[in-house]
Amino acid sequence: MFTKLLELFFEHITNWGLVWFGVVFWGSIFNAALFFFLGGANNLVLIVLPYLLGLLLGLMGKFKGWSWIN
C-alpha cells in the first residue's frame, strides 16, 4: 500500500513537478520580490498574484518544455 502510494507520488512529481516548482519556488520568489519593491500587501489579489504567476510559469515549463525553470 505504502509502496503503491510512493509510486503514485513519484509518478505525479515526474509529470507535474515543474508545475509545483513554479507555484512553490517561483511563487515564493515573486512574492518576496513584490514585498521587497512594494512593501507588505493587505490586498488579497497582491498576495495571490505572485503564486498565480508562479503557476503560470510552471505550466509554461511543463507544456513548452522550459526545463530551465527548475
Next chain:
Amino acid sequence: MDQLAGDSQANLSIEEERKIARTFMGRIEWEMIVIGLGQVIVWVATWGLVVNNLIPLWGGFIIATVSTACAYLPSHAGQHGHLSGKHQNLDWLNTFISQISLIPLAQSHHILKATHMKHHAHTNDPRKDPDYRHSHVDNWLQSAIQIQNQTGEGGLIEVVEKLSKEDSKFAEALEKGGLVGFLFFFAQMTVAVIYPLETLLLWWVPRKLAVSYLGIIFSYEPHKDLPIGRYKDTRFWTNGLPRFINHSMQIHVMHHMYPRICHFDEPKAIEALKPFMIARGIPGAEKIPEKLRFNPTISI
C-alpha cells in the same frame, strides 16, 4: 619520467604511449578532495553570513557564483575514480566527495557519472553523446543556453532513453540518481519558502551561471565541430584567458586520451606525451608549449 619521455622520441608506438601514460595514474587526487569540500564549506558559510545579515545578498551572490563554478570538477574527479586512486578500499570517497561537491549544483553523482561515461564512450556521436547538443552549436552563447534545456522536450531525453534501452546498468544508475534528484527538487522548494530571495541569488542563479560556464569550457570549446575518434574528438584550445580560469579545460585532450590520469597531473603528462600527441595528429597539439606546469597557456 624524463628518461621515459626521452626514450619515447624514437618509439612512438601505442604500447610506449600507454607505458608513459600509466606512470601518471593511480594516485589519490587530494587536491580535488580539498576543492570539493572547500567550495561546499564556502557555499554553506555564505548562506550563513547572508541569512544572519553579516554580508549583503549581492556579496553572497558573487561568492556563491564563484564557489558553485568550482563544484563540478571535484565531482568529475570522483566520477573517474581519481579520489581513491588505486586504493579500492577508498572507492566510497569518489561517490561521497562527488555528491557533497554537487550540492550547490543540485545534481546527482550517479546521473552525472552515468552520462559522463557515455560521453567518453561516444564523444561527438549525435545519437549517443549526452553532451552533443551543447557541444556542437555555432557559438558559446548557444552552448550556454542549450545546456539549460537538457531535460526539455526533444533534448537529452531521447539520447538517455536510447542508452537506457541498450545498457541496463546505465538505466539503473539513472534510477538510483533520480532519488537524489527528487531530494534536491524538494530541498530547493522548501528553502525557497523560507528564504526566497536568498535561494534565488545564492543557489538558483549561481547554479545556472555555473552550468552554462561549465558547458562552454568542458564541452563546447574542446569538442565543437570535431569528428568521432580517439585522437580526433578533442582539441587544444584557448580563449585568451589563463588556463586556471578555464579549469584547465584548454588541455582537456589529455583527459580524453587517458581519463584515468588525474586533472592536476595532466600538464606534466602532456609534457611527456607531446611527441605522441603530435604524431597522432591531435588538433592543436603542435602548438602546445614545451612546459605546461604553472604556465597559464594563454596562447596555445
